Amino acid sequence: MKIQVSTELLDGCVLALLAEKDYYGYAITQRIQQTIPISESTLYPVLRRLHKESWLETYDESFKGRNRRYYRLTKAGTKQLGVIRNDWESYKHNIDWLLKGDNHG
Template structure:
C-alpha cells in the first residue's frame, strides 16, 4: 500500500531536485518516480504552480530539433525549500516517535 503524498511534500521533492541542477519536465518526473509513484500528468501542474508562485523559472534549450523546457530554482524557491525541509524534519520526528511507540530516544 502506498502512502499518499501531500502537496507540500511533492513541492519539496521537486524543489530539492532542482536545487542540484536544472532539469526538463520529463527528467524531473523520472527522478521523482524513483521514490514516489507519480504520473507525468500529476507533475506538470505542480511545475506550473511552482512557477506561478515564483519558486521556479523556465528557459528553453534546443534538443534534437525541438526545444526542451528546463526548470530552474529561484532564490524564493530556495527559501521555500528550506521551509519545507524544516517542516519535514519536525513531521518526520513526530511520526517516528509515534511509530516507535512513544519510546524515548
C-alpha cells in the same frame, strides 16, 4: 508504497531536485518516479504552481531540432525549500515518535 505523498512534500521534492541542477519536465518525473509512485499527469500542475509562486523559472534550449523547457530554482525557491525541509524534519520527528512506540515510557 501505500502512503500517499502530499502536495507540499511533492513541491519540496521537485525543489530539492532543482537545487542539484536544472531539469526538463520528463526528467523530473523520471527522477521522482525512481523513489515514489506518482502518475505521469501529476507533475504539470506541480510545476505550474511552483512557477506561479516564482519558486522556479524556466528557460528554453533547443534539443535535436526541437524545444526543451528547463526549470531552474529561484532565490525564493531556495528559501521555500528550506521551509519545507524544516517542516518535514519536525513532521518526521513527530510521526516517528508516534509510530515507533517509544512514547509510552
